[in-house]
Amino acid sequence: MTDTERDLPADGSPWDSIVPRSGEEPPTDRRWGGPGSGPPVPVEDLHYELVGRPEPPPVPNGWYAIAASSDVAAGDVLSTIAVERELVVFRSADGAVGVLDAHCPHLGAHLGGGTVVGSCLRCPYHSWGFDVKGACVEIPYSDARIPARARAGRYPTVEQDGMILFWFHVGGLEPTYDVPLVEECQDPGFSDPYEFRIELVASLQDMAENNVDYTHFRFVHGRASLDASTSQFSTDGPFSTVIERFDDADLTFTRWTWGPGMALLRVPEFMTMHTATTPIDRRHVRLLWNFYFPPSTVALAAEIIDGVVGPHGLLADVPIWRDKVFRERPLLVRGDGPITEFRRWYAQFYEGR
Ligand code: FES
Numbered sequence: 121m122t123d124t125e126r127d128l129p130a131d132g133s134p135w136d137s138i139v140p141r142s143g144e145e146p147p148t149d150r151r152w153g154g155p156g157s158g159p160p161v162p163v164e165d166l167h168y169e170l171v172g173r174p175e176p177p178p179v180p181n182g183w184y185a186i187a188a189s190s191d192v193a194a195g196d197v198l199s200t201i202a203v204e205r206e207l208v209v210f211r212s213a214d215g216a217v218g219v220l221d222a223h224c225p226h227l228g229a230h231l232g233g234g235t236v237v238g239s240c241l242r243c244p245y246h247s248w249g250f251d252v253k254g255a256c257v258e259i260p261y262s263d264a265r266i267p268a269r270a271r272a273g274r275y276p277t278v279e280q281d282g283m284i285l286f287w288f289h290v291g292g293l294e295p296t297y298d299v300p301l302v303e304e305c306q307d308p309g310f311s312d313p314y315e316f317r318i319e320l321v322a323s324l325q326d327m328a329e330n331n332v333d334y335t336h337f338r339f340v341h342g343r344a345s346l347d348a349s350t351s352q353f354s355t356d357g358p359f360s361t362v363i364e365r366f367d368d369a370d371l372t373f374t375r376w377t378w379g380p381g382m383a384l385l386r387v388p389e390f391m392t393m394h395t396a397t398t399p400i401d402r403r404h405v406r407l408l409w410n411f412y413f414p415p416s417t418v419a420l421a422a423e424i425i426d427g428v429v430g431p432h433g434l435l436a437d438v439p440i441w442r443d444k445v446f447r448e449r450p451l452l453v454r455g456d457g458p459i460t461e462f463r464r465w466y467a468q469f470y471e472g473r
């Protein structure tokens with residue numbers, strides 16, 4: 121009999137054969153790791169996918185942040201995943217920014233491994249050069265005419281308020297709106313931005329709906345429920361506005377939402393939050409949020425940011441978003457907040473599918 125055979129139980133189940141050699145108790149929570157996979161994974165660290173869950177909504181059309189301006193210096197190329205696609209962002213020597221599909225139209229190399237030379241991103245494989253609009257402008261080893269189809273998929277790009285934004289439309293249409301500028305970004309009366317970044321397991325629309333889910337403020341964030349009579353939701357084309365009055369803190373939040381990816385939350389005399397929320401795919405989002413403070417509250421910046429993103433703020437929402445499903449037809453009752461109105465407005469970003 122070998123050692124291995126001796127360690128196996130009579131029924132041969134590998135599960136039961138896990139016997140701690142040091143005498144310590146075996147892990148009691150084996151639900152997630154499976155047999156022999158070591159200590160249990162803390163549930164909060166799991167990024168799990170369950171078979172049979174309804175799919176979250178698709179990625180909506182709109183402007184999204186791909187990076188902070190400071191992430192991409194002249195000559196840099198970054199690889200990322202956003203809007204369910206592999207993308208690269210690069211900055212040419214003269215400061216222009218391009219956002220392109222990552223895979224080269226020639227033989228499919230990943231342009232993220234390429235090099236910026238002058239105004240072009242050169243593919244690492246055969247050195248074709250692409251400008252910021254994705255056009256191939258040089259094939260260094262061939263005197264053939266550059267084929268018209270030698271273009272990398274390209275996304276319209278703007279750079280403003282410290283962020284590089286790109287336009288995504290599933291049908292390839294050009295932008296249908298502009299993202300407004302943030303006054304605080306230029307205003308010397310405000311602090312420099314305090315940046316907050318995180319990636320979460322969440323569907324973009326679930327996150328957005330949270331802002332008009334007045335009741336959850338009480339049960340998730342421990343605040344007074346918002347009274348619909350002191351709060352309002354209004355829309356203007358691709359923009360919507362929520363005004364929420366928190367009597368318990370004597371604060372009024374005004375949140376402008378500019379399409380599905382960008383928003384500005386202003387609390388007068390207190391703080392301004394410029395938020396970019398970018399879908400990585402249908403189930404994951406990347407946040408790039410900038411906080412601006414007036415002189416009266418800048419000393420409290422860390423405390424205020426913790427209130428917004430800490431255990432009583434964003435972090436309280438995180439497990440809800442991670443675990444919930446998106447209900448196409450939610451069962452709403454009086455007091456739920458203007459979720460139906462919000463969805464009617466949001467539906468425009470799924471056009472063209
Ligand atoms: S694969 Fe990019 S140049 Fe050949």
Ligand SMILES: [Fe+2]
Pocket residue numbers: 330336340341433437
């Ligand atoms: Fe919330």
